[in-house]
Amino acid sequence: MDGAAGAAIELVGLEKTFRTKDGEVRAVRGVDLRVDAGEVVALLGPNGAGKTTTLDVVLGLTEPSAGTARVFGRRPREAVTAGRVAAVLQTGGLLRDLTVAETVRLVASTYDGRGGADVVDDVLVRAGVAHLAGRLVSRCSGGEQQRLRFALALVPDPDLLVLDEPTAGMDVTARRDFWAAMHAEAARGRTVVFATHYLAEAGTSADRIVVVAGGRVVADGSVDEVRSRVAGRSVSVDLPADTGRGDRLVTAVRRLPGVVGVVVEGSRLRVSAPDSDAVARALLVDLGATGLEVVAGSLDDAFATLTEGEAR
Numbered sequence: 622m623d624g625a626a627g628a629a630i631e632l633v634g635l636e637k638t639f640r641t642k643d644g645e646v647r648a649v650r651g652v653d654l655r656v657d658a659g660e661v662v663a664l665l666g667p668n669g670a671g672k673t674t675t676l677d678v679v680l681g682l683t684e685p686s687a688g689t690a691r692v693f694g695r696r697p698r699e700a701v702t703a704g705r706v707a708a709v710l711q712t713g714g715l716l717r718d719l720t721v722a723e724t725v726r727l728v729a730s731t732y733d734g735r736g737g738a739d740v741v742d743d744v745l746v747r748a749g750v751a752h753l754a755g756r757l758v759s760r761c762s763g764g765e766q767q768r769l770r771f772a773l774a775l776v777p778d779p780d781l782l783v784l785d786e787p788t789a790g791m792d793v794t795a796r797r798d799f800w801a802a803m804h805a806e807a808a809r810g811r812t813v814v815f816a817t818h819y820l821a822e823a824g825t826s827a828d829r830i831v832v833v834a835g836g837r838v839v840a841d842g843s844v845d846e847v848r849s850r851v852a853g854r855s856v857s858v859d860l861p862a863d864t865g866r867g868d869r870l871v872t873a874v875r876r877l878p879g880v881v882g883v884v885v886e887g888s889r890l891r892v893s894a895p896d897s898d899a900v901a902r903a904l905l906v907d908l909g910a911t912g913l914e915v916v917a918g919s920l921d922d923a924f925a926t927l928t929e930g931e932a933r
């Protein structure tokens with residue numbers, strides 16, 4: 622599809638900087654991303670990569686520091702208000718003393734013309750929680766609550782579903798059922814964008830993977846394309862024995878452009894990046910790291926470091 626009319630999401634030069642008492646945190650550092658209507662896209666990246674911040678901008682929950690965000694050609698908040706976007710976020714949004722069905726009914730009643738029993742029953746079935754209709758939210762497991770959030774997200778009949786680590790807390794069966802339900806929604810023409818730490822989940826559930834690290838997009842393409850882009854070498858350096866210095870090095874390394882994985886292995890720090898030469902240079906010259914070794918890593922190693930998540 623050409624032109625903005627076909628774009629569900631269009632981010633241009635997106636930046637987001639948080640000001641904290643310890644200084645500035647550049648969570649998103651120039652993301653350009655276009656998601657066409659009907660695509661199922663995974664944002665894959667380690668902890669702190671900037672996935673949630675990017676999705677918060679798309680949902681109109683936070684304003685960019687620089688750059689622009691458009692959702693169906695409008696400002697994000699307008700698209701959300703128009704009912705075109707719904708989200709499944711990691712926490713919050715549920716009242717513990719209501720049942721599952723009461724929760725959906727309450728949310729449905731806030732949408733004009735959508736509060737009928739039909740909508741409630743329909744979304745309960747589609748999200749796979751019909752059998753839990755009478756159960757109190759406080760008695761639902763974490764995974765069941767996530768599926769309830771999914772049901773709530775379906776109520777406004779959104780064109781775009783935004784899911785932030787939607788399967789956190791689900792076991793293997795629940796994950797499989799969740800993605801089957803999500804794919805049924807995508808087959809109805811909905812655009813789906815989800816954040817995940819897991820390559821396996823991104824690979825099996827998305828048409829396209831956007832790898833985010835250090836607030837930037839470091840790879841973008843089909844599962845196979847991304848695999849070959851991210852396959853790089855690993856660089857390892859000594860981890861300072863002093864915990865404070867070690868933590869500072871880990872934090873600085875994770876912010877280097879292009880770094881997709883940082884893992885502490887005993888007294889060594891292993892860093893994965895498609896361009897390991899640039900990372901090696903930055904480690905030695907800018908960060909004063911010692912004992913540098915460049916190791917030819919397999920693709921699985923590169924992704925293992927990515928998906929192992931936080932180093933410390």
Ligand SMILES: Nc1ncnc2c1ncn2[C@@H]1O[C@H](COP(=O)(O)OP(=O)(O)OP(=O)(O)O)[C@@H](O)[C@H]1O
Pocket residue numbers: 639640641646647648666667668669670671672673674675816818
């Ligand atoms: N409100 C905030 N104030 C200060 N810093 C923030 C705020 N929100 C996020 N950050 C920081 O911005 C960076 C990116 O965070 P973000 O939550 O977007 O990453 P993420 O990729 O979603 O990580 P995770 O997988 O752990 O959820 C992190 O360093 C985080 O600590």
